Every structure is written in structure tokens, then in C-alpha cells.
Amino acid sequence: MxxxxxxxxxxLVFVWYFFVVYAIAHVRTEERPSEVFLYGGQWKYLTILNxxxxxxxxxxxxxxxxxxxxxxxxxxxxVISSRDLLFSVLAFPVSTxxxxxxxxxxxxxxxxxxxxSLDGVIPLWLNHAMHTxxxxxxxxxxxxxxxxxxxxxxxxxxxxxxxFLYIGWVLWIYSVTGEWVYxxxxxxxxxxxxxxxxxxxxxxxTFYNFGEFLNRMIWGDAIVILDYRxxxx
Numbered sequence: 209m210x211x212x213x214x215x216x217x218x219x220l221v222f223v224w225y226f227f228v229v230y231a232i233a234h235v236r237t238e239e240r241p242s243e244v245f246l247y248g249g250q251w252k253y254l255t256i257l258n259x260x261x262x263x264x265x266x267x268x269x270x271x272x273x274x275x276x277x278x279x280x281x282x283x284x285x286x287v288i289s290s291r292d293l294l295f296s297v298l299a300f301p302v303s304t305x306x307x308x309x310x311x312x313x314x315x316x317x318x319x320x321x322x323x324x325s326l327d328g329v330i331p332l333w334l335n336h337a338m339h340t341x342x343x344x345x346x347x348x349x350x351x352x353x354x355x356x357x358x359x360x361x362x363x364x365x366x367x368x369x370x371x372f373l374y375i376g377w378v379l380w381i382y383s384v385t386g387e388w389v390y391x392x393x394x395x396x397x398x399x400x401x402x403x404x405x406x407x408x409x410x411x412x413x414t415f416y417n418f419g420e421f422l423n424r425m426i427w428g429d430a431i432v433i434l435d436y437r438x439x440x441x
Contacts, residue, residue, distance in 0.1 A: 209352050215273035217352060221345060222266035228337045229259050235329055247385045254374060255338050258306045262342060265291070265299040269349075292355040297366045300346045300419040305412045307343035313392065314339075320392040350419065354427035357420050367416055371409050 209217070232250065250256045268291045275284035313321045322335070349355075357363060378389050388394050396404055 211273055211276050214353060215270060215277060218266050218270040218273055222263060222270050225259060225263035225266060228334070229256075229263055231334055232256060232259070232330070232338065247387075248377075248381050248389075252377065252381055252389045254302075255306055255310070257374070258302050258342065259338060261294075261298055261302060262345070265294045268294060289356075293358060293366075295349065295355050296357045296419065296423075297363050297416070298370060300350070301367060301412050301415040303342040303346040304415040304419070305408075307339055309408070309411070310339045320395075321390055323391070346419075347422075350422050350426060355423055357423065363416065363420075364413060367413065368409065371412060375405055 268287060272284055272287040272291050275281075275287055310321060318324065326335075358366070378393070382388055382393075393401060393404075
């Protein structure tokens with residue numbers, strides 16, 4: 209894809225995610241169910257954190273495109289490295305995890321992740337913007353441009369660290385409020401909860417590896433060229 213076309217695409221997706229974050233942030237307080245958005249606010253939900261993550265990623269991607277268009281290649285190189293790290297370690301695996309895990313659990317028993325009381329507060333289009341559209345956008349990003357993945361060990365350490373931070377945040381909220389972020393967690397005893405978190409971590413690592421596989425399968429030769437250029441040879 210041409211850089212100018214890529215810049216337009218990244219700008220439009222950035223605006224889209226910014227709009228979605230704005231829309232969910234301005235759901236009227238008086239209309240929210242009593243169990244939603246209390247301690248920790250919307251920042252306790254992985255879905256919301258992922259929307260912010262995607263907005264940041266596409267903003268960085270747009271900046272990289274603009275720097276390339278105006279021939280600021282030294283600055284662009286640094287921004288592109290940040291873009292690729294964001295996409296490979298967080299943007300792709302987290303958006304894939306959010307979309308697939310949400311709809312599997314929603315189909316099984318929606319009350320475990322998205323109570324019916326939310327239907328009168330969050331419109332259907334916004335639900336799909338948060339939980340459906342994130343996956344095709346992530347796949348389109350792989351199709352649109354190659355990304356240089358970090359060394360496997362580094363990538364998994366970063367992904368694991370962020371995952372443990374979120375798990376710690378969930379546990380902290382429970383310790384303060386006595387309520388779980390998602391009703392699903394109340395079904396488990398401590399051992400079951402550990403097993404669930406471990407399984408979720410395994411799944412998101414699988415999505416990380418899948419993203420790397422797709423990226424290399426589609427852009428194999430281009431990635432070799434990226435590696436060659438970034439090493440300054």
C-alpha cells in the first residue's frame with residue numbers, strides 16, 4: 209500500500225477509535241446499571257483499555273506515515289519501531305483476545321461478561337464497535353503493512369508483564385470492593401481462578417504467535433528487508 213494511502217487509512221481508523229472511546233466515556237451516569245462503572249470506572253474493563261490501546265497505536269502509525277511522507281526518515285525510524293512493538297506485543301493479541309473471548313462467553317451466557325441490563329445503556333453499534341470491529345481492523349493492519357516483531361523472548365516477556373499488570377488490577381479491585389470486574393470470575397474457587405488466568409494467558413500468547421505467523425507469511429521478504437535496514441547494513 210502506498211504511504212499516502214496508508215496515512216489516510218491510519219488517520220481514519222484513529223479517528224474511529226477516538227470517537228468510540230469518546231462515545232463510551234460519555235454514556236450518561238444516571239443510565240448506567242448500579243453494578244457498572246463503580247470503583248475503577250470504565251478503566252477496569254479490558255475492552256475499554258483495548259480501545260485506548262488501539263487509538264494510541266493508530267495515532268502512532270499515522271505519525272510514522274506522515275514522517276515518511278515529509279522525508280523525516282530518522283524520526284520515522286524511531287516511531288516505526290514503537291509502532292511495530294505496540295502492534296506485535298499488544299494491539300494484535302489483545303484485540304483478538306477481546307473479540308474472540310467476548311463472543312464465545314456472550315454466546316454461552318452473556319450475563320457472565322455483558323449483562324442484559326447494558327442493552328438499554330450501550331447501543332448495539334457501540335457493542336460491536338468495542339467487541340467485533342477490533343478484530344477485522346487488527347487483521348487489516350497485518351494486510352496493510354509489514355511489522356517487525358521483537359525477539360520472541362522479549363515479546364513474550366512484555367506481553368506477560370502487561371497481562372500480569374491487568375490481572376493485578378482486577379484482583380486489587382476485588383480486594384477493595386468485594387466484587388469481581390466480570391461476574392464470570394465469581395464462578396471459580398481460588399485454584400480455578402488461577403487456572404483460568406493461566407489459560408487466558410496461554411490463549412493470548414497463542415494469538416501473539418498467530419499474529420507473528422500471519423505477518424511473516426504475508427510479508428516474509430519485506431520483513432527481511434526491514435531487518436536489514438534497521439540494522440544499518
